[in-house]
Amino acid sequence: MNPVVAMILRRLGFGVLVLWAAYTLAFLLLYALPGDSVAAVLGGDLSTATQQEIDEIRHQYGFDQPLIVQYLTSLGDAVRGNLGTSYTTGQPVTAAIGQALPVTIELAAWSLLIAVPGGILVALAAVGARNPWLRNLLSGLPSVGVSLPTFWVGLLLLQFFSFRLGLIPAIGARGFAGVILPALTLSLPLGAMIAQVLLRSLTHEWTRQFVTTYRAAGLSRVRLLLSHALPPAGVSLLSIAGVVLGNVLGGAVIVETVFTRNGIGRLAETSVTGQDMPVVLGVVMLSALVFVVVNLVVDLLYPILDPRTRPVQESRS
Amino acid sequence: MTPWTPTLTRSRAQQRTEATQPAASGPADAHHQEVDAEETGRTHTEHGTDNQVAALTLRDLTVRYAPAASPAVEGVSLTVPVGQTLAVVGESGSGKSTTAAVAAGLLPGSAHARTAEQRLMGQDMRGASDKVWKNVRGDLLGYVPQDTGTGLNPVRTIASQLSETLRAAGTARRQAAARIATALADVGLDPELHGSRYPHELSGGQRQRVLIALALAREPRLVIADEPTSALDVSAQKSILDLLEDRVARAGAGLLLITHDLGVARDRADSILVMEKGRVVEEGRAERVFADPQHEYTRRLMSASPVVHAVPHRKTGTVPEGTTPVVRAKGLSKAFGTGPHRVQAVTDVDFELAPGRTLGIVGESGSGKSTTARILLGLETYDQGELEVFGKPLGHNRRQGRELATRARFVHQDPTGSLDPKYTVAASIGEPLRGFRIGTRAERAERVNELLDLVALPRDLAGRRPAELSGGQRQRVSIARALAVDPELIVLDEPVSALDVSVQAQILDLLADLQERLGLSYVFISHDLAVIRQISDDVLVMAEGRVIESGPAGEVFDTPRERLTRTLIEAVPGTRHESGRANVI
Numbered sequence: 001m002n003p004v005v006a007m008i009l010r011r012l013g014f015g016v017l018v019l020w021a022a023y024t025l026a027f028l029l030l031y032a033l034p035g036d037s038v039a040a041v042l043g044g045d046l047s048t049a050t051q052q053e054i055d056e057i058r059h060q061y062g063f064d065q066p067l068i069v070q071y072l073t074s075l076g077d078a079v080r081g082n083l084g085t086s087y088t089t090g091q092p093v094t095a096a097i098g099q100a101l102p103v104t105i106e107l108a109a110w111s112l113l114i115a116v117p118g119g120i121l122v123a124l125a126a127v128g129a130r131n132p133w134l135r136n137l138l139s140g141l142p143s144v145g146v147s148l149p150t151f152w153v154g155l156l157l158l159q160f161f162s163f164r165l166g167l168i169p170a171i172g173a174r175g176f177a178g179v180i181l182p183a184l185t186l187s188l189p190l191g192a193m194i195a196q197v198l199l200r201s202l203t204h205e206w207t208r209q210f211v212t213t214y215r216a217a218g219l220s221r222v223r224l225l226l227s228h229a230l231p232p233a234g235v236s237l238l239s240i241a242g243v244v245l246g247n248v249l250g251g252a253v254i255v256e257t258v259f260t261r262n263g264i265g266r267l268a269e270t271s272v273t274g275q276d277m278p279v280v281l282g283v284v285m286l287s288a289l290v291f292v293v294v295n296l297v298v299d300l301l302y303p304i305l306d307p308r309t310r311p312v313q314e315s316r317s
Numbered sequence: 318m319t320p321w322t323p324t325l326t327r328s329r330a331q332q333r334t335e336a337t338q339p340a341a342s343g344p345a346d347a348h349h350q351e352v353d354a355e356e357t358g359r360t361h362t363e364h365g366t367d368n369q370v371a372a373l374t375l376r377d378l379t380v381r382y383a384p385a386a387s388p389a390v391e392g393v394s395l396t397v398p399v400g401q402t403l404a405v406v407g408e409s410g411s412g413k414s415t416t417a418a419v420a421a422g423l424l425p426g427s428a429h430a431r432t433a434e435q436r437l438m439g440q441d442m443r444g445a446s447d448k449v450w451k452n453v454r455g456d457l458l459g460y461v462p463q464d465t466g467t468g469l470n471p472v473r474t475i476a477s478q479l480s481e482t483l484r485a486a487g488t489a490r491r492q493a494a495a496r497i498a499t500a501l502a503d504v505g506l507d508p509e510l511h512g513s514r515y516p517h518e519l520s521g522g523q524r525q526r527v528l529i530a531l532a533l534a535r536e537p538r539l540v541i542a543d544e545p546t547s548a549l550d551v552s553a554q555k556s557i558l559d560l561l562e563d564r565v566a567r568a569g570a571g572l573l574l575i576t577h578d579l580g581v582a583r584d585r586a587d588s589i590l591v592m593e594k595g596r597v598v599e600e601g602r603a604e605r606v607f608a609d610p611q612h613e614y615t616r617r618l619m620s621a622s623p624v625v626h627a628v629p630h631r632k633t634g635t636v637p638e639g640t641t642p643v644v645r646a647k648g649l650s651k652a653f654g655t656g657p658h659r660v661q662a663v664t665d666v667d668f669e670l671a672p673g674r675t676l677g678i679v680g681e682s683g684s685g686k687s688t689t690a691r692i693l694l695g696l697e698t699y700d701q702g703e704l705e706v707f708g709k710p711l712g713h714n715r716r717q718g719r720e721l722a723t724r725a726r727f728v729h730q731d732p733t734g735s736l737d738p739k740y741t742v743a744a745s746i747g748e749p750l751r752g753f754r755i756g757t758r759a760e761r762a763e764r765v766n767e768l769l770d771l772v773a774l775p776r777d778l779a780g781r782r783p784a785e786l787s788g789g790q791r792q793r794v795s796i797a798r799a800l801a802v803d804p805e806l807i808v809l810d811e812p813v814s815a816l817d818v819s820v821q822a823q824i825l826d827l828l829a830d831l832q833e834r835l836g837l838s839y840v841f842i843s844h845d846l847a848v849i850r851q852i853s854d855d856v857l858v859m860a861e862g863r864v865i866e867s868g869p870a871g872e873v874f875d876t877p878r879e880r881l882t883r884t885l886i887e888a889v890p891g892t893r894h895e896s897g898r899a900n901v902i
Binding site: 306 | 482
């Protein structure tokens with residue numbers, strides 16, 4: 001079989017395994033959490049319900065079954081694409097995720113659109129700057145960006161742009177005006193992380209011998225940076241793609257809460273506080289799926305960006 | 318210094334070019350046949366006696382890497398006439414590479430250089446801006462770095478990275494491609510085949526050829542080559558130096574050759590400049606320096622530099638009958654990989670090693686010498702043949718390795734890589750003792766001190782870490798670590814190849830001394846024939862996984878039977894000018 005196809009199939013197999021493991025672990029953890037699922041269904045209050053109502057709910061949601069049966073039933077449903085219904089709203093979980101997903105995708109897309117070019121530019125400028133003072137300043141920026149708490153930056157932006165300048169409404173804005181402040185907030189730690197990683201590998205590549213080789217062959221500083229140091233250094237960005245995405249999802253929880261956007265992050269936050277097990281499980285599965293897909297894509301991109309990682313097709317001498 | 322005497326000898330490069338290409342009479346040849354060769358190291362451009370502009374002139378160069386630091390280079394003056402080769406020779410830390418960096422305009426911004434004069438083809442380069450430098454690169458100045466494996470961009474094809482330099486200088490895409498094809502063909506590479514490859518798909522020698530093609534693509538007038546062959550084995554080294562010499566001669570350029578290898582300097586240079594601790598200690602025409610070295614340091618370098626035809630310093634006795642050999646191998650074979658990827662690494666290798674003797678295994682990279690060594694330590698399995706170590710058959714059982722590890726130890730080429738940077742010297746040396754649970758804590762500490770004495774390292778080094786040691790000291794630590802469990806056999810894989818010649822000589826002396834005192838047997842692997850000759854009783858010459866010649870060291874080197882052995886011996890630098898064996902360098 002073609003080695004690339006074999007690799008993809010193998011990775012897909014692993015992906016399924018990862019999804020199953022994530023589901024099982026999340027299921028067990030959520031089951032072990034203190035708190036009563038019946039209470040969650042009833043909106044957190046058991047005192048007004050009769051014993052009969054409680055029993056009915058237990059039966060309806062299958063809480064009276066042994067754990068293994070509950071697990072297998074819900075796993076079987078999940079495989080068929082049915083993630084159950086929300087305890088609190090009664091809405092199917094897939095529908096709830098379907099509603100929230102576009103909101104988060106919009107946020108993620110804008111954030112990455114700002115963070116990726118921004119991070120790369122800062123890293124390039126920090127290595128390429130001739131002035132040592134400027135170089136030090138730019139090299140310090142990413143660490144600052146990574147250290148700033150997201151919720152604080154979000155509040156600061158809201159305070160400045162919405163309340164003081166009145167440029168953007170604090171809530172309820174649609175389209176670009178609605179997404180720009182949350183996107184900026186989320187892009188700061190992302191861009192800083194990208195800049196940090198790229199800066200480190202660019203600095204490493206910059207000291208490598210081939211940079212001297214081509215400097216001695218008469219290439220300009222800008223060209224050395226863009227066409228010789230950046231391509232090998234860029235490979236390192238690929239390896240953190242999964243981490244960046246994790247930060248997008250994690251950051252979305254905070255940013256969507258601060259800016260009251262009804263995305264996946266907000267959904268995760270409300271379902272966790274409301275002990276809405278099926279929704280939490282659904283969000284976990286979505287995140288796991290995203291990770292599996294991103295890592296598969298990254299693995300497929302490696303050989304394209306870095307010839308040294310290409311599988312050997314025939315023996316070359 | 319010898320007085321300045323204008324002589325009308327032609328340069329070595331010219332003589333060679335004429336000898337090899339009697340019909341060649343391009344414009345460049347016609348031009349530089351008139352060149353007068355003079356005693357270099359003198360600034361004669363101002364004397365008015367010479368209207369030929371020198372390719373490079375440096376006068377009174379001093380470089381400091383920090384304002385308060387002692388100078389890395391002090392008071393160095395040199396001249397490279399067009400069409401001639403000046404070799405700058407010295408050990409690491411002598412300032413030779415710093416001098417080359419100044420001449421090539423590649424000194425890092427943090428360093429401070431001061432010169433009374435710096436001219437490139439007559440153009441004043443003192444304090445030149447990046448822009449001025451950029452304009453002379455390629456046309457006037459070519460630079461060949463040492464290929465340590467990272468001299469070329471790893472993620473771009475050869476043709477793409479080479480043609481970019483021409484395109485950046487304003488050549489049209491198609492024209493650039495054509496010129497790169499010519500440049501690659503000129504260095505003996507196939508433009509189609511090698512041009513489309515990535516650096517990791519080429520051998521070290523091929524990569525060095527690419528670097529030469531790059532430096533000479535625009536026929537510069539001065540070529541600076543910084544250790545261009547130090548990472549290569551002797552036969553690759555010879556062909557690269559021949560190529561460099563030929564290409565430089567055809568371009569009619571001057572060559573500034575930086576090398577630690579006296580043999581290379583002797584074979585290739587018209588003039589030589591010997592540097593020690595940032596200063597020039599000796600300079601003059603190559604023949605004169607080698608025939609009559611004036612400075613103590615030059616003489617020391619020469620005597621430390623092992624040479625193939627030097628008398629071996631060890632007496633090769635005969636092995637008494639009936640001794641059980643330490644290692645006996647018969648028909649040893651090993652292949653890696655399966656199916657079409659199968660590579661036969663070792664084929665049908667026979668040898669014996671008697672106690673207290675040294676078996677030298679010599680060969681080029683990829684000849685199977687390291688695999689053979691790994692097999693006899695049980696680090697690698699073998700497919701066929703018989704192998705007895707210490708009189709017991711070493712089968713395919715990996716578990717035997719642990720018992721074997723107390724009697725046979727390994728010393729690697731690169732002590733920087735084989736010592737844990739976080740371990741102190743004492744921790745590194747004591748590690749095998751801890752691993753095999755030998756002795757109490759106090760006994761182990763005492764043993765470490767003994768071992769430090771044994772390898773002639775001061776005891777107060779015990780608390781240092783590898784980064785704080787010199788290369789020679791690090792290799793002594795590796796040897797001490799190998800000796801910790803009192804082994805009988807030590808396999809040394811290129812143990813001195815990364816070291817300066819004078820340090821190399823000290824380590825070889827130490828090994829010989831240890832062998833005598835402790836009755837050790839050695840298997841000594843090297844690509845350096847001179848080193849092998851110096852240390853070995855018996856020699857195996859390997860090529861492509863097979864033993865092509867074996868026997869007592871003196872016999873193999875003095876009367877080689879195989880053509881390949883002779884080629885290897887002849888490729889050793891410093892042998893080109895040898896008329897008789899009595900020659901000491």
